[in-house]
Amino acid sequence: MGFRKNIRRVTPYVPGEQPQEKVIKLNTNENPYPPSKKVQETLAGLNPAKLRLYPDPAATKLVTALADYYGVSQEEVFAGVGSDDVLAMCFLTFFNGEKPVLFPDVTYSFYKVWVELFKIPFSCQPVDENFKIVKTDYFTPNGGIIIPNPNAPTGIFESLTVIEEIVAGNPDSVVIIDEAYIDFGGESALPLIKKYPNLLVVQTYSKSRSLAGLRVGYALGNKELIKALNDVKYSYNSYTMNEYAIELGTAVLKDEAYFKESTGQIMETREWAKEALEEKGFTCLDSRANFIFAKHERVPAKEIFEKLKEKGIYVRFWNDERIKDYLRITVGMRVEMEKLLAEIEGILA
Amino acid sequence: MGFRKNIRRVTPYVPGEQPQEKVIKLNTNENPYPPSKKVQETLAGLNPAKLRLYPDPAATKLVTALADYYGVSQEEVFAGVGSDDVLAMCFLTFFNGEKPVLFPDVTYSFYKVWVELFKIPFSCQPVDENFKIVKTDYFTPNGGIIIPNPNAPTGIFESLTVIEEIVAGNPDSVVIIDEAYIDFGGESALPLIKKYPNLLVVQTYSKSRSLAGLRVGYALGNKELIKALNDVKYSYNSYTMNEYAIELGTAVLKDEAYFKESTGQIMETREWAKEALEEKGFTCLDSRANFIFAKHERVPAKEIFEKLKEKGIYVRFWNDERIKDYLRITVGMRVEMEKLLAEIEGILA
Numbered sequence: 001m002g003f004r005k006n007i008r009r010v011t012p013y014v015p016g017e018q019p020q021e022k023v024i025k026l027n028t029n030e031n032p033y034p035p036s037k038k039v040q041e042t043l044a045g046l047n048p049a050k051l052r053l054y055p056d057p058a059a060t061k062l063v064t065a066l067a068d069y070y071g072v073s074q075e076e077v078f079a080g081v082g083s084d085d086v087l088a089m090c091f092l093t094f095f096n097g098e099k100p101v102l103f104p105d106v107t108y109s110f111y112k113v114w115v116e117l118f119k120i121p122f123s124c125q126p127v128d129e130n131f132k133i134v135k136t137d138y139f140t141p142n143g144g145i146i147i148p149n150p151n152a153p154t155g156i157f158e159s160l161t162v163i164e165e166i167v168a169g170n171p172d173s174v175v176i177i178d179e180a181y182i183d184f185g186g187e188s189a190l191p192l193i194k195k196y197p198n199l200l201v202v203q204t205y206s207k208s209r210s211l212a213g214l215r216v217g218y219a220l221g222n223k224e225l226i227k228a229l230n231d232v233k234y235s236y237n238s239y240t241m242n243e244y245a246i247e248l249g250t251a252v253l254k255d256e257a258y259f260k261e262s263t264g265q266i267m268e269t270r271e272w273a274k275e276a277l278e279e280k281g282f283t284c285l286d287s288r289a290n291f292i293f294a295k296h297e298r299v300p301a302k303e304i305f306e307k308l309k310e311k312g313i314y315v316r317f318w319n320d321e322r323i324k325d326y327l328r329i330t331v332g333m334r335v336e337m338e339k340l341l342a343e344i345e346g347i348l349a
Numbered sequence: 350m351g352f353r354k355n356i357r358r359v360t361p362y363v364p365g366e367q368p369q370e371k372v373i374k375l376n377t378n379e380n381p382y383p384p385s386k387k388v389q390e391t392l393a394g395l396n397p398a399k400l401r402l403y404p405d406p407a408a409t410k411l412v413t414a415l416a417d418y419y420g421v422s423q424e425e426v427f428a429g430v431g432s433d434d435v436l437a438m439c440f441l442t443f444f445n446g447e448k449p450v451l452f453p454d455v456t457y458s459f460y461k462v463w464v465e466l467f468k469i470p471f472s473c474q475p476v477d478e479n480f481k482i483v484k485t486d487y488f489t490p491n492g493g494i495i496i497p498n499p500n501a502p503t504g505i506f507e508s509l510t511v512i513e514e515i516v517a518g519n520p521d522s523v524v525i526i527d528e529a530y531i532d533f534g535g536e537s538a539l540p541l542i543k544k545y546p547n548l549l550v551v552q553t554y555s556k557s558r559s560l561a562g563l564r565v566g567y568a569l570g571n572k573e574l575i576k577a578l579n580d581v582k583y584s585y586n587s588y589t590m591n592e593y594a595i596e597l598g599t600a601v602l603k604d605e606a607y608f609k610e611s612t613g614q615i616m617e618t619r620e621w622a623k624e625a626l627e628e629k630g631f632t633c634l635d636s637r638a639n640f641i642f643a644k645h646e647r648v649p650a651k652e653i654f655e656k657l658k659e660k661g662i663y664v665r666f667w668n669d670e671r672i673k674d675y676l677r678i679t680v681g682m683r684v685e686m687e688k689l690l691a692e693i694e695g696i697l698a
Contacts, residue, residue, distance in 0.1 A: 002521030003547040004573075006446035006492055012583030015406050025402075034398035043397060049383035051562035051597075053374075054555070057364050081430060084586040092466075097355035117441075117584040143355055172351030198352040206403070213400035213592040224353075234361030235466040237433040243562040244593040248400075 013113040016316055024339060026330040027314040029181075029291050031210035033262045033333075035252060039211075042251035043244075051243055057234070059241040065250040066218055070190060075223040078230060079249075081240050083180055083204035083217030086229075087146075088114055090200065090219065093232040094174040095120045097143030104133050106322055108152045108178065131156055131285060131293075138166045145170060148178035150186050153316065153328040155287025157186045164189075167196045174225065176200045181289035183208035183263050184270070190220055197222045207290055208263050209252050216241070216249040266290050266331050273329075273337040280344060295325040299348055307347045313340055362462040365665055373688060375679040376663040378530075378640050380559040382611045382682075385604035388560075388597050395596055406583070408590040414599040415567055419539060424572040427579060428598075430589050432529055432553035432566030435578075436495075437463055439549065439568065442581040443523040444469045446492030453482050455671055457501045457527065480505055480634060480642075487515045494519060497527035499535050502665065502677040504636025506535045513538075516545045523574065525549045530638035532557035532612050533619070539569055546571045556639055557612050558601050565590070565598040615639050619680040625690050626678075629697060644674040648697055656696045662689055 016028035059079045067074045080086035091114040095101045098121065103111045105124035115122040125137035131154045138145055145166065150157040167175045167189075177189045179201055190201050200221035206212035219229060233240065241249075274284045274292055282294040295301060305317035305327055316328040329340070365377035408428045416423045429435035440463040444450045447470065452460045454473035464471040474486035480503045487494055494515065499506040516524045516538075526538045528550055539550050549570035555561035568578060582589065590598075623633045623641055631643040644650060654666035654676055665677040678689070 003443075003519075003523050005521075006443060006523070007577045008442050008445050008581055009577075010580050010584040012580045013587055015403070015583075015587040018403060018405055028403055030403060031401050033401065035400050039397045039400065043392075048388045048392060048597075051384050051388065052380050052382065052559040054364070054367060054377055054379060054561040055564070056367055081586060081591075082588055084588065088585050093357050094352075094355060096357050113584045117581065170352075172354075174352050174355070210401040212403040212588075215404070215588060215591040228356045228358075231359050231361045232357055232466065234364075235359040235462045236437050237430060238362055238364040239431055239433065239561075239564060242430075242564040242591065242594060245591060248397075 010117055011113070013110050017314060019314060022312075024313045024332065024336050026332050026336065026340065027316045029207055029289070029330045030212050031207055031262065031266070031290065032331075032336065033210055033265070035210040036255035036258045038251040038255045039248050042248055046243070046247055054239050055241060055243050055246055057238045059246050062216070062241065062246045062249045065253050069253045070220060072193070072220060073223075076193065076220055076226055078219040078226045078233070079241060080217050080219075080233070081245070082206060082215040083178070083202050084110060085215070085240065086202050086217040086219050087176070087178065089229055089232055089236070090176055090202070091115065091118055091120060093229050094176070094200075094225070095144040099141050099143040101144040101146065102138055102140070102142045103146045104151065106131060106151070106154060108148050111146060127151075133158060135162050135165060139169050142170070142173055144173045144175070146176040146178060148180065149189070150181045150184075150288040152181065152289070153291070153318070153323065153326075154285050154293045155181070155289040155291055156285055157288035160187055160189060160192070164192055167192060167199045171198060174198050174200060176202060179203045181207060184290045185267055185288040193221050197224060200225050205249060205252065208259065210262065211248070211252060214245055214248055216245050269334050269337060270331045272334070273331060273341070276337075276341050280341070280348060291328050291330045293326050293328050295327070296348070301325050301327045304344065304347055308340070308343055311343045313343055357466075359466055360462070362459050366663060368663060371661075373662045373681065373685050375681050375685065375689065376665045378556055378638070378679045379561050380556055380611065380615070380639065381680075381685065382559055382614070384559040385601050385607045387600040387604045391597055391600035395592070400592055403588050404590060404592050404595055406587045408595050411565070411590065411595045411598045414602050418602045419569060421542070421569060422572075425542065425569055425575055427568040427575045427582070428590060429566050429568075429582070430594070431555060431564040432527070432551050433459060434564070434589065435551050435566040435568050436525070436527065438578055438581055438585070439525055439551070440464065440467055440469060442578050443525070443549075443574070444493040448490050448492040450493040450495065451487055451489070451491045452495045453500065455480055455500070455503060457497050460495060482507055484511050484514060488518050491519070491522055493522045493524070495525040495527060497529065498538070499530045499533075499637040501530065501638070502640070502667070502672065502675075503634050503642045504530070504638040504640055505634055506637035509536055509538060509541070513541055516541060516548045520547060523547050523549060525551060528552045530556060533639045534616050534637040542570050546573060549574050554598060554601065557608065559611065560597070560601060563594055563597055565594050615680050618683050618686055621683070622680060622686040622690070625686075629690070629693060639680045641678045641680065642675050643678060644676070645697070650674050650676045653693065653696055657689070657692055660692045662692055
């Protein structure tokens with residue numbers, strides 16, 4: 001039958017494995033700590049009878065809480081089902097030109113999937129030998145720009161001076177800074193949204209807020225961009241955020257102390273683990289994220305990856321030319337990193 | 350600045366109002382009864398600490414429960430964030446031809462929004478003077494077909510014989526039957542998916558399961574269609590269903606008694622309210638949904654709509670040529686319908 005010819009064929013994104021057994025899971029950049037106690041408290045006060053009603057399509061409560069938290073107006077905040085949903089909406093909303101959308105060649109692998117899905121012309125700009133983006137590559141005619149900062153899977157943070165130059169130098173493009181990992185030592189481009197109407201900053205609850213399971217992401221930008229995003233969102237699905245995402249997502253912003261403490265702890269563990277890895281012959285990039293990108297001087301990354309997996313420790317490895325020497329290791333709790341290091345010692349021996 | 354030229358401009362779907370005050374809400378086809386007690390029980394057993402982890406991207410637990418419930422295999426079920434998410438994915442996945450996608454002119458208004466969003470050619474096939482679809486209109490060359498059964502906002506159910514003829518007569522098209530309201534007295538096309546590889550049936554938890562606030566919808570169809578949908582889903586957002594949608598969505602299927610009782614009660618109230626409305630000079634279409642589509646012999650629908658709103662009773666009215674004489678009234682609890690009828694009596698007096 002001919003119905004097959006009109007089916008969209010895509011190469012889907014492959015997420016990191018989600019093993020159901022008891023393993024040490026350092027492969028998808030989840031936070032090792034539980035979410036704030038505010039989540040449990042709020043949950044206890046929610047009435048499931050309310051679920052019979054549609055949620056507020058504008059997720060006003062959550063959007064207002066985010067606006068207050070970041071000191072912007074409600075009209076400058078867009079919320080979605082994780083930052084993947086927000087970013088997919090952004091691609092669909094802002095990248096409709098004929099010129100290529102630009103992003104680094106070594107970056108979040110979903111970008112390439114979205115441009116394929118939505119048939120958007122694109123160009124991958126190679127990062128340099130130190131995995132740094134080359135600023136001048138982004139001063140070429142384009143239909144939009146997206147750069148993660150810190151970048152994934154390298155963890156490298158680019159200075160706001162460079163980010164601002166790129167935003168300022170591309171007034172004809174929407175420039176998206178994907179800040180999924182910003183809360184682990186980077187500096188957000190958020191203050192620049194007041195100055196540049198073409199800048200959008202995207203963040204998520206999945207890493208620093210320990211709420212990957214809740215699916216909450218958001219974009220911050222000037223009113224015009226946010227309105228365009230909302231128009232597309234309302235044309236796709238009016239009610240994307242369920243009752244729990246709205247309520248628990250609002251509650252978690254009210255525990256700054258725990259947020260600072262847990263992200264601080266992760267940064268401390270990261271620096272400690274990085275040093276310990278380096279003592280074992282690894283080179284680690286300077287990460288401002290909740291993971292370490294590391295290559296060993298002697299043993300291939302693939303071998304370490306596979307042997308760790310046998311031992312019940314999951315890290316991430318890509319068999320891609322430019323990064324095949326590296327492992328991406330999520331920063332877990334200190335005790336998990338100690339077990340990782342012990343197993344690595346055995347593998348290297 | 351020129352960045353505006355690449356922004357996708359759309360006319361977004363306008364959902365029914367979600368007033369925050371205490372009103373009688375008969376405007377968005379929500380279920381008047383709370384969800385099954387299984388929801389509360391399951392919620393009490395969930396550990397918020399688990400939210401730090403990404404949910405299962407395949408929502409295996411929910412998909413398996415749905416497969417068991419409907420007597421199909423896991424590979425024949427796709428789950429999404431409400432049936433709007435499922436349907437939007439379907440439009441993106443299956444409607445990529447050059448010929449027009451066909452759907453009735455009087456129907457769920459989101460279809461027109463999706464074809465515009467994804468730039469899909471389409472043709473609205475006029476329903477007849479009794480709001481019935483004209484079967485032969487669907488035997489013309491097309492790039493896909495979507496028909497809601499029962500239809501919205503009329504509530505009219507089309508026989509499975511006609512549905513099967515349309516599916517069988519269009520082997521070169523994916524035919525989607527949108528069964529959002531099927532549990533209120535209709536007969537599902539589900540058994541036909543074994544016979545027709547081009548048929549997809551879409552249903553939702555938002556009406557008959559009293560879980561509009563949870564955002565769960567699903568598609569049932571042969572493996573090949575479900576795989577194509579999953580590929581597109583994984584290219585859009587790997588993790589669409591949050592932990593609560595998966596867990597509570599699974600639990601609610603385990604309370605068939607309550608499901609039968611509450612949907613039965615709504616059908617009973619519907620038939621009673623329909624008769625009461627007819628006694629007051631309304632003509633009501635024969636509804637197999639949880640709403641009544643009614644027109645008064647004398648007083649314009651718009652006037653009744655506005656006056657009811659002043660009294661704190663929300664129903665739905667569209668200022669569209671073909672349906673501007675009608676009100677769509679969600680079937681609430683008996684006591685709500687009594688209040689509605691009392692206010693209508695005052696308005697008509």
